[in-house]
Amino acid sequence: MAKSLGPVKRKFSPWTDPNAVPFIRFENITKRFGDFVAVDNLTLDIYEREFFSLLGPSGCGKTTLMRMLAGFEEPTEGRILLQGQDISGVPPYRRPTNMMFQSYALFPHMSVEKNIAFGLEQDNMPKGEINARVQEMLKLVKLEQFAKRKPNQLSGGQRQRVALARSLAKRPKVLLLDEPLGALDKKLREETQFELMDLQQTLGMTFLIVTHDQEEAMTVSDRIAVMDKGIIMQVATPAEIYEAPNSRYVADFIGDINIIEGTIADTTSALGAPGTVKIESDGLSIAVDQGSQAVKGDQVAFAIRPEKVRISQDAPADPSVNSFYGEVWDIGYLGDFSLFIVRSKDGRFMRAAQANVSRLVDRPITFEDMVWLTWPRDAGLVLTR
Amino acid sequence: MRSPRFDATVLTLGFAFLYIPIIILIVYSFNASRLVTVWGGFSLHWYSAMWSNQGLMDAAWVTARVGVLSATLGTILGTLAALALTRFARFPGRMAFSGMIYAPLVMPEVITGLSLLLLFVAMGVDRGFWTVTIAHTTFTMCYVAIVVQSRLLTFDRSLEEAALDLGCPPVKTFFKITLPLIFPAVIAGWMLAFTLSLDDLVIASFNTGPGATTLPIKIYSQVRLGVTPEINAICTILIGLVTIGVIAASLTTKRTEIKRVRDEHLAARGATT
Numbered sequence: 184m185a186k187s188l189g190p191v192k193r194k195f196s197p198w199t200d201p202n203a204v205p206f207i208r209f210e211n212i213t214k215r216f217g218d219f220v221a222v223d224n225l226t227l228d229i230y231e232r233e234f235f236s237l238l239g240p241s242g243c244g245k246t247t248l249m250r251m252l253a254g255f256e257e258p259t260e261g262r263i264l265l266q267g268q269d270i271s272g273v274p275p276y277r278r279p280t281n282m283m284f285q286s287y288a289l290f291p292h293m294s295v296e297k298n299i300a301f302g303l304e305q306d307n308m309p310k311g312e313i314n315a316r317v318q319e320m321l322k323l324v325k326l327e328q329f330a331k332r333k334p335n336q337l338s339g340g341q342r343q344r345v346a347l348a349r350s351l352a353k354r355p356k357v358l359l360l361d362e363p364l365g366a367l368d369k370k371l372r373e374e375t376q377f378e379l380m381d382l383q384q385t386l387g388m389t390f391l392i393v394t395h396d397q398e399e400a401m402t403v404s405d406r407i408a409v410m411d412k413g414i415i416m417q418v419a420t421p422a423e424i425y426e427a428p429n430s431r432y433v434a435d436f437i438g439d440i441n442i443i444e445g446t447i448a449d450t451t452s453a454l455g456a457p458g459t460v461k462i463e464s465d466g467l468s469i470a471v472d473q474g475s476q477a478v479k480g481d482q483v484a485f486a487i488r489p490e491k492v493r494i495s496q497d498a499p500a501d502p503s504v505n506s507f508y509g510e511v512w513d514i515g516y517l518g519d520f521s522l523f524i525v526r527s528k529d530g531r532f533m534r535a536a537q538a539n540v541s542r543l544v545d546r547p548i549t550f551e552d553m554v555w556l557t558w559p560r561d562a563g564l565v566l567t568r
Numbered sequence: 569m570r571s572p573r574f575d576a577t578v579l580t581l582g583f584a585f586l587y588i589p590i591i592i593l594i595v596y597s598f599n600a601s602r603l604v605t606v607w608g609g610f611s612l613h614w615y616s617a618m619w620s621n622q623g624l625m626d627a628a629w630v631t632a633r634v635g636v637l638s639a640t641l642g643t644i645l646g647t648l649a650a651l652a653l654t655r656f657a658r659f660p661g662r663m664a665f666s667g668m669i670y671a672p673l674v675m676p677e678v679i680t681g682l683s684l685l686l687l688f689v690a691m692g693v694d695r696g697f698w699t700v701t702i703a704h705t706t707f708t709m710c711y712v713a714i715v716v717q718s719r720l721l722t723f724d725r726s727l728e729e730a731a732l733d734l735g736c737p738p739v740k741t742f743f744k745i746t747l748p749l750i751f752p753a754v755i756a757g758w759m760l761a762f763t764l765s766l767d768d769l770v771i772a773s774f775n776t777g778p779g780a781t782t783l784p785i786k787i788y789s790q791v792r793l794g795v796t797p798e799i800n801a802i803c804t805i806l807i808g809l810v811t812i813g814v815i816a817a818s819l820t821t822k823r824t825e826i827k828r829v830r831d832e833h834l835a836a837r838g839a840t841t
Contacts, residue, residue, distance in 0.1 A: 255729055275732040288730035292748050302734030336834045353734065 188422040195405060196420075197230040204267070206231040206389055207252065207357065212261035214247050214413075221247040223413035224261070234383050234390045236400035239410035240436075245393045248410075249359050252391065254278045265356070276305070281355035285362040287346035289334040295345050296321070296330040302353045320348040323382070340371050351386070358383075360392040364399060376402045397437050401425065409433050425488075430568035434486045439522075441492070441533050442566075443467065443485045447477045460565060466529065469505050472560040477567050487563035489536035492556050494523055494548060499557045507533050507556040511548060523548065525556055590807060597800035614797040621798060627786035628802070630697065631766060634782060638704035639761035645705065646712025646761075647754055653713070654720040672710045680707055681774030688775065695777030703775040704768065708761035715760060719753035759813065766806075 197203040205228035214222040222244040229235045237245035250256045252263060254275030262269050270278060281302065289298050296317050303313045321327045324344035334342055343363065350358060363379075364372045380403050383390045394400050400407050401421040408418045409432075417429045428434035431442060445464030460477060462469045462485050469485050477483050492507075499506055507527060515522035523535045535556050548554060597615075601608025618624060653666050672680060684703045688695055727749070731741040747754070769784040776785060787799055 253729075253733060255732075274737075275729070276735045276737050278733075280733075282730070282733045284726045284730055286724060286726050288724065288726040290727060290730070290745060301731070301736070305735035332834070333831065335828070336831045338835050341835075349730075349734070 188426040208264040236404040236407045238400040243410040244413040279356040281350040282359040283350040324348045484566040489534040491562040492535035494535040597804040614801040618801045627783045631783040635765040641705040642708035642761045643758045646709040649713040650716035677770040681771040685774045697780040699775045704765040712757035715757040
């Protein structure tokens with residue numbers, strides 16, 4: 184039986200269907216500001232009802248990409264298709280997208296209900312319908328009793344809800360969220376992430392979110408595009424991004440990882456098992472079961488997540504298993520996990536994380552203990568980029 | 569050595585230097601004597617004399633009209649200039665334009681007045697009410713531009729983007745979102761422009777004509793013939809108007825501040841409910 188990467192959140196994967204028509208298509212988009220290239224010949228498809236994240240460090244072009252979809256910036260080259268229609272040159276006030284701004288951008292001189300009604304009034308909707316829709320939105324974000332308040336009479340979390348209600352009120356085809364939860368504290372942020380997911384499922388809208396918070400992207404998204412310097416490094420589901428990153432950049436950007444640079448010493452034929460390679464790295468030899476295009480002599484990186492490395496004070500029973508022997512150099516206690524940083528005789532470091540599954544431990548590993556780190560052949564990856 | 573006594577002395581001297589001339593002017597406006605510097609008992613005589621002085625009243629009326637009109641025109645033009653300077657970050661000649669808007673501030677008034685006079689003469693325009701109004705619009709406009717520009721620099725542009733995003737076209741966005749939010753600065757600019765127009769002598773005297781004598785010109789020409797206590801009376805009224813304006817402005821500011829603090833409390837309580 185084929186194994187899957189991580190939990191399956193929902194049966195929704197139009198990107199695997201070759202006949203599926205993308206809802207939004209960025210086609211060879213380049214955006215320059217003077218000499219600075221913010222987005223560099225980027226192509227990306229987003230499907231209807233998808234919750235899609237643009238993830239990357241600040242200055243990677245993710246916000247520019249979103250602003251081009253909203254119509255605040257025009258691409259220097261390339262075109263943007265929405266449901267097959269080229270929307271280049273369509274001003275923002277005629278686009279079927281709505282945006283929730285990072286600063287919320289609530290109109291300070293209008294009450295909460297006026298803020299929510301603003302977009303509906305622009306469409307000349309009858310008064311009665313506007314009122315009904317505003318009430319519906321207030322109920323959705325649980326702010327019914329705050330309708331008459333001005334934005335500066337609300338707390339940060341409430342403002343965020345008003346901003347969300349306002350951007351949803353017109354039932355846009357695509358909702359754009361620019362770092363929507365950045366200003367909230369951690370607890371509230373987590374709650375809101377789940378609420379956003381529920382909302383997106385209930386309303387059946389396409390959500391595009393820009394964030395630099397990888398946990399947020401992992402939690403809410405169907406797919407994530409990891410961006411760097413105006414290009415997309417990888418587009419995949421959260422589990423694929425985490426368990427099968429395609430490059431050192433993505434592996435390092437998402438979560439914690441050990442990266443060991445080395446050379447391919449041997450490939451399949453010599454080792455017997457199909458898809459297995461052997462990496463040599465200054466006296467450390469690692470066998471990996473990963474279908475990789477690398478050939479003998481290639482410079483590659485071996486990458487493995489700390490939680491997939493086992494730590495023990497006993498030598499492994501099977502001497503052929505991948506192992507790393509060293510001294511406990513540092514311990515980070517995170518509550519749910521403990522992170523061990525182990526240093527080998529030749530000064531190389533490796534990290535191992537252990538879930539603290541029981542409250543009481545017989546023989547805890549401590550500083551300066553000599554330990555064995557071991558991992559199976561399919562726990563790590565070969566990265567060529 | 570600094571001591572409380574020293575501080576108090578310095579403060580008193582400073583304020584005395586600023587306000588004693590004004591106090592003397594106010595006191596002598598209630599003087600019964602015809603001689604400006606000799607106290608002859610309390611009287612409101614000069615206030616009634618002022619009312620019946622047709623020339624002075626005409627000049628006051630001209631000044632008020634010029635002030636309101638030029639302040640309004642200057643505010644509209646100045647606000648537009650401020651918008652252009654803050655919004656269109658890159659357009660050909662931006663540097664020159666922003667330098668040019670500040671130039672009239674540092675330009676000697678004599679030069680501004682003279683150059684406008686030459687322009688009106690060259691164009692063959694008869695000097696009078698409208699030339700003074702245009703001249704005042706020209707020089708008050710840059711003050712307004714600076715006041716409004718400083719407000720626009722801290723204006724969150726995402727508010728306008730949000731309005732556009734919600735389907736509101738740009739011009740409507742300006743009137744529904746931008747203008748209401750920068751309105752205090754626009755009003756402040758208008759008041760500044762009005763005050764500047766009210767007290768301008770140099771530019772007005774270059775560009776005025778028959779039948780358009782403003783109050784400063786009138787006062788100046790009367791003083792040359794000898795100061796009558798009527799002048800003191802009208803100046804006292806002007807001081808009174810300015811004082812009321814300043815007090816009103818500071819009360820409004822104070823009320824806004826109190827409201828802001830109350831709103832913050834409300835927000836803090838709202839967070840827990």
